[in-house]
Amino acid sequence: MLNGGESAPRLRRQHGFQLPLHPLQVSGWLALAVLSVGAFLVLVPALPAHAQPACLAALSALLLLHLAAHLAAALLDPAEPALRARRPEPVPQLDRAKHAHVIEEGRCHLCGIRTTGARTKHCSACNKCVESFDHHCKWLNHCVGGRNYAPFLMCVSTAVAAAALVAILAIAELALHHSHWLDTEKLQVVAGGRRTNTSLVTEIDCGCMRCCSSDYLLETL
């Protein structure tokens, strides 16, 4: 069940995988799956053989770190300690006739607790008070606070690093195949006898064992 947060049930969210899921959260998982499968099944195998182990190790390490940080950030509950000690109960709506703010003088009128500090905020999406509140993350479908801030930072930094590595690999392979295509055209020109400039042949260095060996070039010519 998906929900954009407009009509979320008035129960306290304890972790990011609790229903209803958020559309951005599901989009993020799908993007991660597609990028991972594409990188491991297409980009890495298309690399020259000598570059594959290092890229495979770097991508695997980043993906594992990201998954661990993502799970930790989504599963660690940043709620106030007094709330974490309680079972979730339906959270009432704020009575604006009685209270101007949800938290007044260190007391949350919805959670019914005294907060531990001035940085505590009541999140209306999670229906709970969050200690050292940073923001409500729609990608995690959970709040980020003092308790899960470090794994959240790790989650973001590994996602950025993995996306950058995948982009670099894709651009490098496009350039590699483009230059390979150009060089193949040059070889065909030389082999057809219309040009005899042998310096064209020495420019070829795509890194693969099939066409970079001198035997292959001689056979082709």
Ligand SMILES: [Zn+2]
């Ligand atoms: Zn509260």
Ligand SMILES: [Zn+2]
């Ligand atoms: Zn929240």
